[in-house]
Amino acid sequence: MPITDYTEGNIRNKIINKVNPKIRKGRSKHSKGLVYLGEKLVSKVKIPNNHDRIMKPKKSQFIALALKLDDDEFNSLIDCPMTGPKYYQLLEEKKLNIV
Amino acid sequence: MAFSNYPDPLDPDYQRHQQAISEVEKRIPSYLKQPSSRQTQHVEMYTPGEYTAIIPPQNRDINKLKVELISVKREVMELKARVDNLTQQPAFVTSKIHSLPSEEYELKAPIDVIIEIYSDEALAVIPELELYGEGRTEMDALSDLKLELIDLYENLVDMSDDELGDSPREWKKTLQLLVVKCQ
Numbered sequence: 293m294p295i296t297d298y299t300e301g302n303i304r305n306k307i308i309n310k311v312n313p314k315i316r317k318g319r320s321k322h323s324k325g326l327v328y329l330g331e332k333l334v335s336k337v338k339i340p341n342n343h344d345r346i347m348k349p350k351k352s353q354f355i356a357l358a359l360k361l362d363d364d365e366f367n368s369l370i371d372c373p374m375t376g377p378k379y380y381q382l383l384e385e386k387k388l389n390i391v
Numbered sequence: 392m393a394f395s396n397y398p399d400p401l402d403p404d405y406q407r408h409q410q411a412i413s414e415v416e417k418r419i420p421s422y423l424k425q426p427s428s429r430q431t432q433h434v435e436m437y438t439p440g441e442y443t444a445i446i447p448p449q450n451r452d453i454n455k456l457k458v459e460l461i462s463v464k465r466e467v468m469e470l471k472a473r474v475d476n477l478t479q480q481p482a483f484v485t486s487k488i489h490s491l492p493s494e495e496y497e498l499k500a501p502i503d504v505i506i507e508i509y510s511d512e513a514l515a516v517i518p519e520l521e522l523y524g525e526g527r528t529e530m531d532a533l534s535d536l537k538l539e540l541i542d543l544y545e546n547l548v549d550m551s552d553d554e555l556g557d558s559p560r561e562w563k564k565t566l567q568l569l570v571v572k573c574q
Contacts, residue, residue: 316542316546320524320542332556335556
């Protein structure tokens with residue numbers, strides 16, 4: 293199933309609250325979230341601004357890719373079935389490919 | 392056979408005429424029936440005592456037109472959906488970035504960039520670094536991408552390889568080939 297249409301604000305909130313990355317503000321207009329698995333940095337994700345507009349599918353795909361999630365897993369993360377601990381459990385299961 | 396305006400209901404010919412009208416009305420589909428009894432005016436007598444009921448030609452034409460109209464409407468809806476889909480697809484162009492908006496960093500070589508242009512936004516992408524910039528125009532997207540590049544470099548360059556997973560390690564390696572910090 294393709295990624296559902298979500299607002300940028302909704303995606304932002306779920307990343308901050310569930311993924312809980314280490315947030316770095318740099319020179320660009322978006323903050324970056326650094327995703328750690330244990331002591332290792334496994335990914336970086338661009339954190340959307342708090343807008344009501346629908347995130348373009350391509351940008352949602354980039355975020356899903358950055359979080360190491362496929363389309364269904366990303367939908368689950370944003371739609372609430374996937375909690376933060378479940379997200380990291382999933383990353384652990386994928387560990388061999390990312391660490 | 393023509394009847395006067397005040398036919399005799401007891402006239403056997405009149406009764407046979409009325410019966411033929413009823414037979415015609417039974418055979419007309421309900422959605423074609425008009426409020427008036429215009430369809431039943433075409434009952435014809437071929438031989439004395441015999442009545443043949445026919446469905447008026449214009450009703451057959453109307454039915455055929457209705458079917459064709461439904462088919463055309465369906466095609467128009469399908470075409471509209473296709474046009475909507477096409478207008479939402481981005482245009483793709485390739486470009487290069489040759490410099491960075493910073494006195495601290497320089498590029499050792501131009502970097503290939505893919506730009507996706509939507510009606511209301513543009514994305515500039517470096518797939519190898521999983522990096523993208525965004526903006527209202529292609530220029531804005533490229534400017535944002537350059538800043539994203541610097542941010543990524545600064546986040547990674549001081550981290551040891553042991554602290555990095557597979558992807559960040561590759562990004563760091565690529566960035567070190569592309570970016571130099573000015574002294």
